[in-house]
Amino acid sequence: QVQLVESGGGLVRAGGSLRLSCARSGIDFGLVAMGWYRQAPGKQRELVATIDTSGSTYYTDSVKGRFTISRDNAKNTLYLHMVSLKPEDTAVYYCNRRPAAYTWGQGTQVTVSS
Numbered sequence: 001q002v003q004l005v006e007s008g009g010g011l012v013r014a015g016g017s018l019r020l021s022c023a024r025s026g027i028d029f030g031l032v033a034m035g036w037y038r039q040a041p042g043k044q045r046e047l048v049a050t051i052d053t054s055g056s057t058y059y060t061d062s063v064k065g066r067f068t069i070s071r072d073n074a075k076n077t078l079y080l081h082m083v084s085l086k087p088e089d090t091a092v093y094y095c096n097r098r099p100a101a102y103t104w105g106q107g108t109q110v111t112v113s114s
Helices: none
Strands: 004-008 011-014 016-026 034-039 048-051 058-059 069-071 077-082 089-095 108-113
Touching: 004 089, 011 034, 011 089, 016 034, 016 089, 016 108, 048 069, 048 077, 058 089, 077 089
Parallel strands: 011 108
Antiparallel strands: 004 016, 016 077, 034 048, 034 089, 048 058, 069 077, 089 108
């Protein structure tokens, strides 16, 4: 069973930056599209960014130009580099396959203060 472990979250001020990591178990990491999702308090989980097997990326409009998704297939690791963070980015961030097919991990909390 694939396991997902997210890390790198924290408390930052608006305008700050964070780099999230997602370690995924399994031997086929490089063969699947992956994504970052987030869930803010009282809201549904939403897709933030995706990266496919060729490295092509997608970003939801609210994070374009501020977030960068990347992957290291040799390390079975997915990353999300976030800059110019805003209070509305506050959420628990999760990684998963795109479309989501694995059991969700615990996520990593990102809190942006104004």
